[in-house]
Amino acid sequence: MSTMAVPDIAVAPVRKGFWTRSRKVGLTLLGLGLLAAVLFGALATEQEARFTLSDDAAGAALEINGTIGAILFGIIAIAAGAALLAGVPKRWFLPVLAVGLVGFVLSFLCWQVSAAPAGQNFMPLVNIIRGTFILALPLIFGALAGVLCERSGVVNVAIEGQLLMGAFSGALFGSISGSVWVGLLAAALGGAFISLLLAVFAIRYLVDQVVIGIVLNLLAVGVTGFLYERLMQTDAEKYNSAPRFSNWEIPLLRDIPVLGPALFRGNIFLYVGLLLVLVIHIGLFRTRWGLRTRSVGEHPIAADTLGVKVLRVRYRNVLLAGVVAGIGGASYTLALYSFTKNMIGGKGFIALAALIFGRWNPTGALLAALFFGFADQLATYLGAISSSIPSQFLAMLPYLATILAVAGLVGRVRAPAADGKPYIKG
Amino acid sequence: MSNDPTPQSGSPDKEPASEAQAAQNALGNTERAELATEPNTPASKPEPQQEPRPSLGRLFIDNLWAANTFTVTLLSLVLAIVVGAVLMIISDPAVLSTYSYITSRPSDAINSSWTLVSEAYANLFKGSIFDPEAFAGWLDGTNSWQAVLAPISETLTYAAPLVFTGLSVALAFRGGLFNIGAQGQATIGVIMAALAGFLLPLPPGLHLLVAVLAGALGGAIWGFIPGILKARAGAHEVINTIMLNYVATYFLTWLIVQNGVQDPNRTDAISRAVDTSAQLPRLLGDNLRVHAGILLAVLATWAVAWLLNRSTLGFELRAVGANPDAARTAGISVTRTYILIMVFAGILAGLGGSNMVLGSTASALTPLVVAQIGFDGILVALLGRVKPWGVLLAALLFGALQAGGNRMQSYSGISLELVTVLQALIVIFIAAPALVKAIFQLRAARAARLQTSLAKGW
Numbered sequence: 001m002s003t004m005a006v007p008d009i010a011v012a013p014v015r016k017g018f019w020t021r022s023r024k025v026g027l028t029l030l031g032l033g034l035l036a037a038v039l040f041g042a043l044a045t046e047q048e049a050r051f052t053l054s055d056d057a058a059g060a061a062l063e064i065n066g067t068i069g070a071i072l073f074g075i076i077a078i079a080a081g082a083a084l085l086a087g088v089p090k091r092w093f094l095p096v097l098a099v100g101l102v103g104f105v106l107s108f109l110c111w112q113v114s115a116a117p118a119g120q121n122f123m124p125l126v127n128i129i130r131g132t133f134i135l136a137l138p139l140i141f142g143a144l145a146g147v148l149c150e151r152s153g154v155v156n157v158a159i160e161g162q163l164l165m166g167a168f169s170g171a172l173f174g175s176i177s178g179s180v181w182v183g184l185l186a187a188a189l190g191g192a193f194i195s196l197l198l199a200v201f202a203i204r205y206l207v208d209q210v211v212i213g214i215v216l217n218l219l220a221v222g223v224t225g226f227l228y229e230r231l232m233q234t235d236a237e238k239y240n241s242a243p244r245f246s247n248w249e250i251p252l253l254r255d256i257p258v259l260g261p262a263l264f265r266g267n268i269f270l271y272v273g274l275l276l277v278l279v280i281h282i283g284l285f286r287t288r289w290g291l292r293t294r295s296v297g298e299h300p301i302a303a304d305t306l307g308v309k310v311l312r313v314r315y316r317n318v319l320l321a322g323v324v325a326g327i328g329g330a331s332y333t334l335a336l337y338s339f340t341k342n343m344i345g346g347k348g349f350i351a352l353a354a355l356i357f358g359r360w361n362p363t364g365a366l367l368a369a370l371f372f373g374f375a376d377q378l379a380t381y382l383g384a385i386s387s388s389i390p391s392q393f394l395a396m397l398p399y400l401a402t403i404l405a406v407a408g409l410v411g412r413v414r415a416p417a418a419d420g421k422p423y424i425k426g
Numbered sequence: 427m428s429n430d431p432t433p434q435s436g437s438p439d440k441e442p443a444s445e446a447q448a449a450q451n452a453l454g455n456t457e458r459a460e461l462a463t464e465p466n467t468p469a470s471k472p473e474p475q476q477e478p479r480p481s482l483g484r485l486f487i488d489n490l491w492a493a494n495t496f497t498v499t500l501l502s503l504v505l506a507i508v509v510g511a512v513l514m515i516i517s518d519p520a521v522l523s524t525y526s527y528i529t530s531r532p533s534d535a536i537n538s539s540w541t542l543v544s545e546a547y548a549n550l551f552k553g554s555i556f557d558p559e560a561f562a563g564w565l566d567g568t569n570s571w572q573a574v575l576a577p578i579s580e581t582l583t584y585a586a587p588l589v590f591t592g593l594s595v596a597l598a599f600r601g602g603l604f605n606i607g608a609q610g611q612a613t614i615g616v617i618m619a620a621l622a623g624f625l626l627p628l629p630p631g632l633h634l635l636v637a638v639l640a641g642a643l644g645g646a647i648w649g650f651i652p653g654i655l656k657a658r659a660g661a662h663e664v665i666n667t668i669m670l671n672y673v674a675t676y677f678l679t680w681l682i683v684q685n686g687v688q689d690p691n692r693t694d695a696i697s698r699a700v701d702t703s704a705q706l707p708r709l710l711g712d713n714l715r716v717h718a719g720i721l722l723a724v725l726a727t728w729a730v731a732w733l734l735n736r737s738t739l740g741f742e743l744r745a746v747g748a749n750p751d752a753a754r755t756a757g758i759s760v761t762r763t764y765i766l767i768m769v770f771a772g773i774l775a776g777l778g779g780s781n782m783v784l785g786s787t788a789s790a791l792t793p794l795v796v797a798q799i800g801f802d803g804i805l806v807a808l809l810g811r812v813k814p815w816g817v818l819l820a821a822l823l824f825g826a827l828q829a830g831g832n833r834m835q836s837y838s839g840i841s842l843e844l845v846t847v848l849q850a851l852i853v854i855f856i857a858a859p860a861l862v863k864a865i866f867q868l869r870a871a872r873a874a875r876l877q878t879s880l881a882k883g884w
Contacts (some may be wrong), residue, residue, distance in 0.1 A: 157664075197854075205857075211857060214804055218805070218846060218849070219847065226517065226843035227517055235519075346672060353665075393680070396676045399670070403670070406659075
């Protein structure tokens with residue numbers, strides 16, 4: 001965020017006084033903890049809040065009295081807030097913050113679960129974890145596409161379009177050929193097609209990258225919607241009945257309690273996504289390609305001086321991003337649903353948020369995507385136990401969190417220095 | 427936008443520029459670009475007759491095939507229409523099958539393609555501008571004069587909100603900010619306008635005024651948030667406005683089903699209807715949908731043009747957009763200007779929102795009441811070259827596409843989505859004039875450089 005042309009207001013002034021960022025966050029956390037301990041504690045009932053280690057109410061469970069749990073976890077959040085307020089070493093900041101936030105969430109859950117209608121005072125953890133990952137999946141792919149693009153200095157607002165085009169072409173060609181692999185290939189190419197347009201217009205024609213990204217999203221919505229109505233709606237049998245990847249259970253890993261049944265007994269795209277996070281992380285920070293990508297994204301002139309082909313690196317990364325996002329789109333149509341108009345429905349923009357929230361870092365993006373996926377899954381769960389919290393407000397959470405992050409309240413986020421700036425050799 | 431001759435100089439922090447430079451940059455660019463908007467009337471700008479100059483006719487021909495604003499816009503339209511035609515053909519299995527034997531009987535393929543495409547585009551035209559059949563019917567006395575004006579009425583109805591959102595985006599662009607949040611600002615505007623429209627018991631006239639202004643206020647609030655975050659914390663307005671769009675949408679879907687807002691006779695997500703006293707009056711009788719919103723839109727265009735080109739604030743705004751550092755050196759408060767820009771952009775988008783619910787498009791809140799006017803506004807602003815009157819024309823074109831698209835869908839069975847494709851394509855081509863220039867082998871332009879680049883990144 002600090003790369004704007006307005007340095008003195010873009011870079012938040014470094015505060016030397018007592019109220020450092022860490023203390024402010026601590027104070028906020030302290031307030032949240034108090035809110036949790038007092039309000040959630042008061043609202044929670046004496047019912048046992050059960051967190052079952054399975055898909056339903058059966059089986060082993062972690063149990064805690066609702067009121068006690070809400071107050072206890074609230075106190076944990078208060079303690080973490082107080083620690084930050086008192087001042088902790090810098091490297092302890094994030095862990096303490098995480099403990100505090102988890103405490104707050106658990107306190108909230110104790111209240112919600114204990115206050116649920118009789119017979120529903122349980123939260124099936126396996127189900128929740130699986131749902132979180134499934135909902136986070138398009139975000140993971142999308143955010144990785146963003147990482148690939150933006151680390152090389154091309155702003156990718158077209159994630160939505162890439163996901164959508166991937167989902168569409170995966171469904172279309174998967175149906176026509178009857179093969180999941182053809183579908184997957186087509187999805188990757190579909191995403192790469194939008195990427196190609198992005199690359200050509202951003203790199204070759206120097207069009208503002210945010211502008212072209214937004215326009216490409218609309219183009220993707222239009223083209224896929226048009227072809228959907230013309231082809232898929234008239235003959236769904238032929239054009240919109242793509243085969244789906246069958247479930248694939250990973251030996252050994254599937255037997256891990258809770259995580260095994262939640263993650264390692266099914267969705268192939270989940271394995272691919274998690275693997276890609278690892279690969280891209282290592283690639284970006286441990287290989288020659290990664291070094292070049294980052295140097296092009298931070299200081300293209302210096303990279304050029306050292307003989308790196310700036311434009312070539314950018315073209316390649318943007319296209320790769322399209323492939324990744326295209327596969328992410330296929331995770332809808334080749335695993336879960338048949339194609340519908342505008343089926344990505346804003347997930348591309350949450351992926352963008354995850355990218356920013358995760359500070360342009362693959363692992364950070366994964367964590368952010370999981371957090372957003374959890375918020376999403378929680379909204380579904382709370383709806384199912386007829387909670388008093390409107391699901392819309394939970395749905396806002398990712399967006400509000402991103403605003404707070406960008407505004408510097410949850411730590412400064414900084415984009416690659418040359419992100420969005422076209423490079424003209426000369 | 428379009429204030430930097432080359433994208434590289436978009437990082438003005440490296441260039442210690444003076445106020446004069448910034449001002450000249452901003453003004454010079456305006457003039458250059460304005461010259462370009464009227465390339466076909468060189469006569470209207472008489473220049474000193476010191477050098478022998480080519481005849482007017484010669485100039486006209488030269489300019490016609492040069493990469494100036496007008497020609498590029500027109501050719502972008504042509505290109506978009508061609509791509510649209512291709513999409514229509516490849517998505518029609520019956521027509522596509524004639525291509526399998528194109529070598530033996532090419533006439534089949536050509537004829538069927540031509541019929542498909544020409545009918546679709548003819549319906550696009552008839553639905554948006556003029557329908558000869560309705561005109562003939564009026565002469566024969568089989569239908570009323572209103573049927574003749576119906577297409578225009580539809581076009582104006584769809585154009586009105588786009589003028590507001592287009593102006594919103596354009597105004598922010600001129601100040602160096604990219605307001606992707608017109609959608610969210612319009613959403614909050616819709617909410618406030620509708621609430622004022624059915625909750626406040628006010629006399630006619632006053633009620634309408636209050637409802638319209640409530641929409642503006644809603645937009646202003648939603649524009650203020652990214653404005654202050656940008657000015658105080660340096661948070662990028664693109665990210666924040668995108669996020670606020672979704673927050674606004676979720677807020678709308680939550681609000682609709684609350685007691686006192688939801689229509690008591692309905693179980694689905696629809697609010698009570700706006701009182702008739704708060705609805706914008708229709709201009710051409712009850713059968714035609716065109717309403718006073720389009721007049722407000724013209725007024726707003728004039729106001730924004732005045733603000734940008736004649737007022738102190740407009741000068742400051744353009745100076746900040748051209749070079750914030752230089753503007754600050756000259757004593758302009760950049761923070762204040764950023765906040766004001768976003769508030770004004772929000773007001774305009776909010777007015778667009780009022781238009782949607784107080785006009786004839788809808789009279790109650792639904793989850794989709796705002797349609798896509800905020801995102802379309804971005805396209806409109808770019809197509810209008812971020813100039814107020816240009817935005818007005820661009821909004822009219824988009825309104826026409828929308829209105830004609832409706833007829834194309836019901837008469838030719840071509841999905842309305844084609845309109846989205848056409849709109850996006852037009853703007854893509856316009857944003858990359860070098861591409862259009864290369865495709866049509868245009869001469870380099872005499873007057874204008876076309877730049878739709880902020881070139882700033884995050």
